[in-house]
Amino acid sequence: MSDVDALLLDLETHLATSVSEDSIARARRNFSYLGHAKIPFLVPDSVKKAVAAEVNELLDVGSVRRDVSFKETDFSPRRMRNVRRKEIAEFGTIIPEVYKSAKLLQGLAQIAGEPVHPCPYEPEQYVITCLEKDGDTHGWHWDDYSFAVVWVIETPPIADGGFVQCVPGTTWNKSDPQINRTLVKHPIYSVELFAGDLYLMRTDTTLHRVYPVANGTRKIINMGYASTQNLTMELSHETMDGLWAEPETVEVS
Ligand SMILES: O=C(O)CCC(=O)C(=O)O
Ligand SMILES: [Fe+2]
Structure with a gap:
């Protein structure tokens, strides 16, 4: 069995045997009235470690520095370094598999209270973000699709x-x-987070931002997911296309 297969088995076993009804019920309640819920209990440490190691490797392979803003979000600042979906899918092994795990999607659906689907628009499926310079921030915005899981x-x-x-x-x-x-x-x-945390957010109806960092580094991977309604909607992607564009075409504010 490959390392990736072993980790996927770990994930499925954990979801089937180590997630209590209580923690799902609490997260579901929080999610429904706060628009977000911490869900670190959904994933075993082995998978968190492997995802973290892959994020760190990918940040060293191919990332793009951004300093942009968009009229669609009143020019809120987006200052960060990213690895886009294309590079993650090409060079990552565990992240693309975890993203589409049917069992993980089922766990997320229990918390969301409705089905959760992989994003039909590939560039918005996953992105790595590193905030590392003083003042780096992912400023106020909504996402195009309904759900995000941030690791x-x-x-x-x-x-x-x-x-x-x-x-x-x-x-x-x-x-x-x-x-x-x-x-x-x-x-x-406002939500304090720690390394190893995951949270689920209803990102199309929850305005959100990351408070600017100083003297430190913040690394996450954001996995975007669609609601059933999203699958039949015409969605535009201006801010996300601008955010994840090739560097030459990034519109600098
Ligand atoms: O970094 C975070 O916690 C949120 C990221 C986010 O909102 C996004 O990538 O759209
Ligand atoms: Fe977002």
Whole structure:
């Protein structure tokens, strides 16, 4: 059996035998009213370690530095280094397999309260993000697809930023995003994260950002997933296409 097959078996066994009904029920409740839930219990340590090692390797192989902003999100800053889906799919082994694990999708669906599907638009399936320079941030935005699972590989202590903030129950009008209006109208939840954490977010109806980092590094992989409704919708991809574009075509703010 290959290493990847052994890890997938670990993942499936863990999901079948080591995830309690209680932790699923608690995450489902949080997800439904906070727009996000921590779900570190869904994945065994062996898989977290392998994913973290692959993220670190891929960041050394081929990443692109970004400093961009988009009118569709009121020019919120996006300052980061990324490895895109194309390079992850080409050079990664474990990440592409974990992403499409049917058992993982079932676990996520239990928490989401509805089916969770791989993203039909490949560039938005997964991306690695590294915030490493002072002021690096993934500023306020919504995602095109309904769900994201973020795996936290490394994060600075809370005093140095890198935590997630989110505003559930909000929707994205791409031609008039009104980010500041949304922020003053709704409560903002701030979430401290640690290496080894995973969280599930309802990213199309939860405005979210990563608080700027200072004196430290924050590495994550974001896996994007679609709702059943997404599969039959016409979705545009301006900000994500801009974010993950070839460097020559990146529109610098
Ligand atoms: O880094 C995070 O925790 C969130 C990332 C994110 O929102 C995104 O990649 O769209
Ligand atoms: Fe996002």
